[in-house]
């Protein structure tokens with residue numbers, strides 16, 4: 375802007391300020407708000423959950439509401455529960471192709487496309503929710519995730535975290551490695567691969583079929599999430615032994631956008647998405663903790679036995695995890711790159727977690 379024009383514009387703002395009784399800042403603020411209002415955007419987000427699914431579904435619905443409020447209505451996000459626009463597990467491809475603008479789901483569902491994607495959910499016996507968030511934001515987590523997803527024209531954000539997941543429901547007690555041999559268990563992801571090395575036969579079943587399979591003995595065990603969601607599935611009615619977790623130490627959920635579509639958004643809308651998704655992640659994580667605590671109390675009052683896997687089983691699982699990671703790293707350069715980054719961040723953060731939270735939790 376030339377000096378003459380600048381002076382003219384300044385004089386005009388000053389005159390308006392005098393006439394309206396507003397300060398210069400208020401007038402300029404209103405101007406930029408008006409610009410935002412003119413740039414309206416609408417996004418269609420599909421999820422892998424049914425409508426109003428506790429914590430995950432309600433969390434993403436609240437996110438859309440927040441975005442609406444924060445943007446003064448200029449950014450509208452419509453949430454489509456699973457199977458309304460696209461099937462639950464077709465959301466990745468539908469967003470990649472631009473059929474929809476984004477999805478809310480979990481990265482480990484896409485390990486068939488690239489084994490490294492499973493790691494963005496976390497890895498068995500490794501980092502917990504907060505540590506994973508640190509790796510994403512302060513290590514190279516986000517950088518790697520966005521680099522690999524860019525190949526699919528996708529741009530991911532963390533979209534929640536379940537916290538530590540429970541080890542699962544078993545129809546009979548598991549005391550030794552021998553008890554695991556030949557066991558049929560519903561367990562997906564890297565946890566399933568580790569279990570396979572311990573002689574378990576890991577089975578994939580859609581949510582709606584797990585209870586009946588467990589009741590009829592088609593499967594001997596199942597993991598799901600944690601007390602809050604497991605109690606709603608009714609597993610306690612057909613399996614008495616509930617084991618503490620190791621295979622999903624803090625599963626990251628994702629809110630992922632079509633990259634080209636995301637890049638076309640205004641800087642204000644991008645910032646709103648960033649901060650609203652961070653708020654969603656924290657809220658969801660805390661809601662899981664709170665609801666898990668309530669459900670645990672209820673399960674214990676019903677006489678459900680909470681058990682730890684024996685040190686022998688945990689040590690064998692650690693060895694198996696090492697083997698699984700080694701084999702996957704040989705097969706996939708991407709897996710190796712992401713796993714090595716996680717592992718090096720884990721060795722940095724673990725000593726601090728040990729002398730801070732772990733220590734305090736053991737003495738308080």
Ligand code: CA
Nearest residue numbers: 539597598599
């Ligand atoms: Ca699970």
